[in-house]
Amino acid sequence: MTDWAQLYRDHVDAVAALATGLDEPTLATRVAGTPEWTVREVVAHLAGGPADSLTGRTEGAPGPEWTARHVAERAGRDVGELVAELRANTEATAASTVDNPRPAVVWDIAVHHADLHEALGRHRLPEHLWAPVLAAVAPGLLARAPAEVVCGGETWGAGGPRVEVAPYELFRGVFSRRSRAQMQAWGGPVLEPDHLDGLCIFGPRDDDQPLPG
Structure with a gap:
C-alpha cells in the first residue's frame, strides 16, 4: 500500500x-x-x-x-x-x-x-515519484476505455484497439500531458479521437508536449 x-x-x-x-x-x-x-x-x-x-x-x-x-x-x-x-x-x-x-x-x-x-529539459522523474500515482489512477480510469491498453505487464480497458505504451508515457497521457498525435504514436494501431477521449482525465489536447531530456 x-x-x-x-x-x-x-x-x-x-x-x-x-x-x-x-x-x-x-x-x-x-x-x-x-x-x-x-x-x-x-x-x-x-x-x-x-x-x-x-x-x-x-x-x-x-x-x-x-x-x-x-x-x-x-x-x-x-x-x-x-x-x-x-x-x-x-x-x-x-x-x-x-x-x-x-x-x-x-x-x-x-x-x-x-x-x-x-x-526545463530535465530527465523524467524517478519512478518512485510517479508510478504509485499511475497504479492508483489507471485501473478505474481505463476500465471503460474503448481500447485495450497494455502497459508494464498490466492490461486495462473495455476492449477495442490494442495499444502498448510505456508506463511513464501513460502516466503523462492520462493526466492530459500528451497531445493526440503523441498518444496516437504509441505502439499498436493508431487510436481514433473517440478512443483517446476515454484515456485522459482532462480531455485530449492538440499541442505537443515536451518530452523528458
Whole structure:
C-alpha cells in the first residue's frame, strides 16, 4: 500500500530543491503542460493549493478560478517565499492524505513536478515519484476505455484497439500531458479521437508536449 504522506513529502523536497536552484529567466519559463503558468507560477500553485485547502478557502476548487486566485495572490513573491510556504504546510497536508485512497494533492504535485522537469529539459522523474500515482489512477480510469491498453505487464480497458505504451508515457497521457498525435504514436494501431477521449482525465489536447531530456 502506498504511503501517500511520505510520497507527498518526497515531492515537496524535490520541488524545493529544484526551484531554489533556478535563476530568474528560468523561473519565467512557460510550462507547456500548464500553458497559462510560468515555472514560478507552478511553484506558487503548489504552495497555494495546500494552503487554501488547509484554511478552508476551497470555493471553486479544484477549478481554474480557484487556482487562478491563489496563484495571483502570490504574484511577485520570491521563489524562496513560495518554497517556505510549501514546506510550512507539508506535514499538515501529508496528514490529510492518510487513509485517503484518492489523495488529489499528491497526484497534483506529481503531475506538476513532471511538468517542471519536462519544461526545463530535465530527465523524467524517478519512478518512485510517479508510478504509485499511475497504479492508483489507471485501473478505474481505463476500465471503460474503448481500447485495450497494455502497459508494464498490466492490461486495462473495455476492449477495442490494442495499444502498448510505456508506463511513464501513460502516466503523462492520462493526466492530459500528451497531445493526440503523441498518444496516437504509441505502439499498436493508431487510436481514433473517440478512443483517446476515454484515456485522459482532462480531455485530449492538440499541442505537443515536451518530452523528458
